[in-house]
Amino acid sequence: APTRTIPDPKGNRLQPPAVTGGSIIGLLHTLCTKGLRAMVRDQYTKLGSVFTVSFVGLKDYFAKWGQQGKVNLKKELDHLLMLISGRCLLGKEVREKMFEEVFMLFYELTDNGMRLSSVLFPYAPLPANRRRDTVRAKLSAIFTEIVRSRKSSGRTEDDVLQNLIDSKYGDGRSTTEAEVIGLIISLLFAGKHTSTIASTWTGAYLLSNPSYLTAAVEEQKQLVRKYSGYLDYGFFHEMDVLHRCIKEALRVHPPVPWFSRKVHKNFTVRTKEGQEYEIPRGHTIVSPVLFNSYLPHIYKDPDVYDPDRFGPGRQEDKAGGKFSYTAFSGGRHACIGESYAYMQIKVIWSHLLRNFELKLETPFPETNWNKIVPEPKGEVTVSYKRRLLPIQ
Numbered sequence: 001a002p003t004r005t006i007p008d009p010k011g012n013r014l015q016p017p018a019v020t021g022g023s024i025i026g027l028l029h030t031l032c033t034k035g036l037r038a039m040v041r042d043q044y045t046k047l048g049s050v051f052t053v054s055f056v057g058l059k060d061y062f063a064k065w066g067q068q069g070k071v072n073l074k075k076e077l078d079h080l081l082m083l084i085s086g087r088c089l090l091g092k093e094v095r096e097k098m099f100e101e102v103f104m105l106f107y108e109l110t111d112n113g114m115r116l117s118s119v120l121f122p123y124a125p126l127p128a129n130r131r132r133d134t135v136r137a138k139l140s141a142i143f144t145e146i147v148r149s150r151k152s153s154g155r156t157e158d159d160v161l162q163n164l165i166d167s168k169y170g171d172g173r174s175t176t177e178a179e180v181i182g183l184i185i186s187l188l189f190a191g192k193h194t195s196t197i198a199s200t201w202t203g204a205y206l207l208s209n210p211s212y213l214t215a216a217v218e219e220q221k222q223l224v225r226k227y228s229g230y231l232d233y234g235f236f237h238e239m240d241v242l243h244r245c246i247k248e249a250l251r252v253h254p255p256v257p258w259f260s261r262k263v264h265k266n267f268t269v270r271t272k273e274g275q276e277y278e279i280p281r282g283h284t285i286v287s288p289v290l291f292n293s294y295l296p297h298i299y300k301d302p303d304v305y306d307p308d309r310f311g312p313g314r315q316e317d318k319a320g321g322k323f324s325y326t327a328f329s330g331g332r333h334a335c336i337g338e339s340y341a342y343m344q345i346k347v348i349w350s351h352l353l354r355n356f357e358l359k360l361e362t363p364f365p366e367t368n369w370n371k372i373v374p375e376p377k378g379e380v381t382v383s384y385k386r387r388l389l390p391i392q
């Protein structure tokens with residue numbers, strides 16, 4: 001197989017896990033970048049400092065599909081994204097030995113922990129809260145065992161869990177077991193479900209819009225030619241058409257429909273009509289992403305799925321300043337997994353586009369508003385047929 005050294009996004013050589021100082025959020029920022037790198041690295045078989053092109057997990061997963069058939073896309077993507085999280089965040093113990101168990105527990109945690117009732121009344125003695133706490137305890141027990149076994153054997157792995165174990169605060173204190181477990185569950189919680197939903201909406205839109213589907217497939221052909229089949233970081237980084245298709249799906253269906261901030265200092269907001277509002281210290285304010293994403297003076301025909309609105313010459317995501325596009329929030333607590341999320345969705349969808357002809361069999365999904373992270377309602381059935389000549 002042809003070989004090539006994996007390029008680092010910033011042109012540096014990939015570094016071993018570094019000791020990180022600063023706050024937990026700073027720590028998370030560093031780790032998410034490392035998560036992204038771990039994922040990119042996972043697509044290659046390591047041969048010393050050289051990597052061969054082989055995204056083993058993803059290829060294996062889709063190899064199980066037949067020549068043609070029908071699948072519930074939402075379920076497939078959910079499974080696949082858990083596999084990717086299993087590899088990049090949790091490591092090979094989970095992936096190799098207890099994937100199904102962790103997958104089911106995590107599914108239950110998400111299902112019970114993302115109800116309106118559990119978000120508004122997290123400590124109320126409700127059945128959903130009790131189930132959430134039970135599965136959280138089971139997950140903790142599994143991850144604690146992994147952390148302890150790694151520490152006692154002196155074995156290290158190339159994943160985010162290891163980075164959390166090895167990290168230290170600015171004052172030199174190591175992370176505790178409870179912090180490591182809490183952070184890894186938070187990362188899974190923040191990143192996996194949102195990405196499943198984003199990739200399902202992206203698929204539903206692509207398969208309902210032949211012109212964008214054709215453009216995305218054409219882009220794959222061009223990039224495969226340009227990179228002579230080497231699927232490296234640059235290859236995924238250059239998928240502008242697919243990137244815009246994902247970004248637009250996230251505008252129309254933001255998985256996080258609002259976010260809130262506690263006001264620490266009084267400040268004044270001026271509307272575009274010039275009206276001023278004083279926001280007092282101590283208040284909690286909410287930014288409704290769902291509303292922001294449809295503002296007609298920012299987005300032309302906001303109800304229309306139009307990925308080109310982010311393209312050269314239009315750039316509507318900048319029309320109202322740096323907070324025009326808030327699917328990943330903004331400011332100090334903006335999403336730290338944005339690049340990682342785009343990358344994993346591109347890795348999946350580019351593989352599907354290169355290898356399969358796909359058709360949406362069920363009507364375009366409605367939104368299930370009963371969930372805190374609104375998702376496509378019901379099954380999203382897609383029929384597939386392997387391409388006679390995959391784009392490679």
Ligand code: HEM
Nearest residue numbers: 190191194195198255256259327328329333335336337341
């Ligand atoms: C399409 C996928 C994703 C979307 C739409 C999304 C969206 C968001 C949004 C809107 C916030 C901000 C919430 C706020 O401002 O209060 C956020 C925060 C966060 N996200 Fe994501 N996210 C995605 C994927 C990920 C992934 C893959 C990870 C990590 C593996 C991740 C980790 C986090 C973390 C740790 C925070 C908290 C940051 C902080 O409080 O400083 N997210 N995300």
